Amino acid sequence: MKRRKALQQIGVGLSAGLLAPQLFTSCKKDTLNPLVKFKGSVAIIGAGAAGLYAADILNSQGLDVFVLEARNSLGGRIRSFSTSDAQADNSTESFIYDYHYPPIADFPVELGADLIYGSDSSWGKVINVLSLPTIDLSAATNNYVLDNLPKPAASWQTDSDFNAVQSFISGLPAYSGSDVSVKAASGVASRGQALLNSQAGNYYGSSADRISALGLGTGLKARTHDAKVLSVKSNPCQDILLSRFNEIVSKVKLNTPVASIDYSGDTISILDKSGKNYAASKVIVTVPLNVLKSNDIQFTPYLPSTNVAAAYKFGMDACIRLSIDFKKNFWGDNVGFVWGGSIAPQYFSAGFNRSAFNSTMFITIYGQAAEILSSFPGTTMINSILAELDGLYPDTTGKYTGLATRYVRRKIAGGVETDPIVTIYNWTKDPYIKGGVSYPLVGATAQDRIDLGTAVPGGKIFFAGEATDTSGDAGTVSGALLSAERATAELIKSITG
Ligand SMILES: Cc1cc2nc3c(=O)[nH]c(=O)nc-3n(C[C@H](O)[C@H](O)[C@H](O)COP(=O)(O)OP(=O)(O)OC[C@H]3O[C@@H](n4cnc5c(N)ncnc54)[C@H](O)[C@@H]3O)c2cc1C
Incomplete structure (x- = not known):
């Protein structure tokens, strides 16, 4: 209220x-x-x-x-x-x-x-x-998921798979190897593939096995502006x-x-x-x-x-944007992006440095992950995403399957909390955008x-x-x-x- x-x-x-x-x-x-x-x-x-x-x-x-x-x-x-x-x-x-339950973030959705x-x-x-x-997002601490653990870069600095993903990405503008997909060009081990897919597939509108490493690198090299987000x-x-x-x-x-x-x-x-x-x-x-x-x-x-x-x-692949309000920020007040999910490759703490509550996530899904989710009704979509977040942020009380399920904002019927509230825009199904x-x-x-x-x-x-x-x-x-x-x-x- x-x-x-x-x-x-x-x-x-x-x-x-x-x-x-x-x-x-x-x-x-x-x-x-x-x-x-x-x-x-x-x-x-x-x-x-x-x-x-x-x-x-x-x-x-x-x-x-x-x-x-x-x-x-x-x-x-x-x-x-x-x-x-x-x-x-x-x-x-x-x-x-559900227009009875619009987003309540204290910033634009x-x-x-x-x-x-x-x-x-x-x-x-x-x-x-x-x-x-x-808001300059370089001030945020991004989290990277490996072994189902979301941790900041500093915690992964000696991890060879994490480093392989990051060095491949930073080298993309200079990439001059074979004309193959990001996945094939990266040589990243399977443990790091979801992370690669998030940061170098989903972030650019697709999946790592579809987007061209050479094409992506050529584009990034041509950019003349700074890299601030x-x-x-x-x-x-x-x-x-x-x-x-x-x-x-x-x-x-x-x-x-x-x-x-x-x-x-x-x-x-x-x-x-x-x-x-x-x-x-x-x-x-x-x-x-x-x-x-x-x-x-x-x-x-x-x-x-x-x-x-x-x-x-x-x-131009499938694309879905979800906005989910939680009652509490359980992923960290200083966190910006959470990279490396498989159901949803890009979680963004949209209230970072601009919200008094900072407990809303914008979730952007492209490519194969969006195609899979697109085939589900809205409730299955949200439940799949909450299940992934629950796996990343377990509830130590054991009362809930995880913190996402525990803290997601829900509809209220007869004084009882019911379904999770979510705002979903499925761009693939917009007849004048189609992806x-x-x-x-x-x-x-x-x-x-x-x-x-x-x-x-x-x-x-x-x-x-x-x-x-x-x-x-x-x-x-x-x-x-x-x-x-x-x-x-x-x-x-x-x-x-
Ligand atoms: C979920 C999502 C997140 C994004 N995030 C970012 C971001 O953070 N930063 C960023 O820079 N970019 C982002 N983008 C990309 C950015 O939104 C687009 O690149 C940009 O807005 C495209 O502008 P446009 O004018 O080329 O096309 P559009 O904005 O798609 O405009 C084309 C227009 O043509 C109209 N149209 C289609 N068919 C017809 C027809 N037959 N007759 C008349 N009109 C028609 C459409 O309705 C539409 O209004 C994102 C895109 C999506 C989908």
């Missing part, structure tokens, strides 16, 4: 309008580049980070732009639990929660992107410009994005899933699923890789074979990323979105933002020559 009151007082976790948005539009029409003279209009498909930023750049250059978004909200894979979620039972196959990779990365710069307080102290990420791109909000048509794009004539004809037609002179497609690969949007003529072939060089993030399969090259995002000859169809980032930030918000800069530069060049 006390926690809920604190939450209501500061308005966090609920989508509060937090900024004076007009101050933060990217560039005013009269301050930067000269306006681009173009009589036609530009349609942007998708209102995630890439789509909103692309629209903002073009709008600021004086171009007539509109955004078509399939869902009923903006932000795409940046999605924060909000007031409206807490008030209505809009649970779906992808979004599972993120269902998608929650961390800033690089304080000076593109997303990091947005946060800086807005002067939003952040931050969380935002008290602002919901979705609010930050929308505040940053506030000028674009009125240009977005929600609930408009695009079904086809015919670019065979002078004017491009875009049909949504209800059959409504939108005309544009140029289009930037920013939909997730799996939406593109599933042919949910029919292109006439077909997209060039180079783009299509490149799309199949990358994976987590893009990652390189074995065989993918840096050229494939370039090919994936290459505009269709003729200057009408352009591509942005995290999967098309070529600067090493694919799979992140920064990658999505950078891809918007690239695609809009290409589009403007197609006008100005």
Whole structure:
């Protein structure tokens, strides 16, 4: 009760309008580049980070732009639990929660992107410009699981399997070995495989036996920003994005899933699923890789074979985010990540240094682990995760199967505690996302990323979105933002020559 009151007082976790948005539009029409003279209009498909930023750049250059978004909200894979979620039972196959029991964390609950990779990365710069307080996660003590024991790095420093995993990971940007999976390239013994899978598979959107060591290493090497990992102290990420791109909000048509794009004539004809037609002179497609690969949007003529072939060089695996509130932090107040789980490879103590209670875990699961959990109903999913945590944190009283079962927040019926409360977003089952993030399969090259995002000859169809980032930030918000800069530069060049 006390926690809920604190939450209501500061308005966090609920989508509060937090900024004076007009101050933060990217560039005013009269301050930067000269306006681009173009009589036609530009349609942007998708209102995630890439789509909103692309629209903002073009709008600021004086171009007539509109955004078509399939869902009923903006932000795409940046999605924060909000007031409206807490008030209505809009649970779906992808979004599972009981609105009578919303999360009670005293900080925003993120269902998608929650961390800033690089304080000076593109997303990091947005946060800086807005002067939003952040938490530097390097101050946290991460725990690493071997032999079912979660311990800090210092406790494993003489363990050869622990050291093999960490040295493989730190050497990834310089990796120049065979083009094989992370698992095959690492040479890590089976005892360390779950740890490897957590830190170098799940963390990058897949599993260690699927993600390419060479592809991953090439991307990491290309990154130009620092390696800091931050969380935002008290602002919901979705609010930050929308505040940053506030000028674009009125240009977005929600609930408009695009079904086809015919670019065979002078004017491009875009049909949504209800059959409504939108005309544009140029289009930037920013939909997730799996939406593109599933042919949910029919292109006439077909997209060039180079783009299509490149799309199949990358994976976008299943992905689930869970947020679980506990009555007590039993894993340690200074703990950040717990790496090495098998059911859930990434446990994150989301309240670290930003919560008075610090007893909420964000659990992010990709790849094979997410596929397995996805096939279960919500209750089985949560019970499997609690069972894994119970194994890692046993209850010495012997009364409970473990500390997770003992301390998980539960529903109350007739004064008796019943089922565990959990908020689950299954991104794989979101029809307009269909998975987590893009990652390189074995065989993918840096050229494939370039090919994936290459505009269709003729200057009408352009591509942005995290999967098309070529600067090493694919799979992140920064990658999505950078891809918007690239695609809009290409589009403007197609006008100005
Ligand atoms: C659980 C999870 C955790 C993550 N954590 C982090 C993190 O901590 N830090 C980080 O930097 N990144 C993180 N990421 C990755 C990050 O969220 C994405 O890289 C980024 O948000 C992608 O932006 P985007 O614009 O490329 O795509 P999206 O945000 O997916 O936007 C694409 C938009 O296209 C729309 N769309 C799809 N089909 C159609 C259609 N037919 N017609 C019209 N619109 C359509 C979608 O609804 C969506 O809004 C995470 C991702 C997930 C899933």
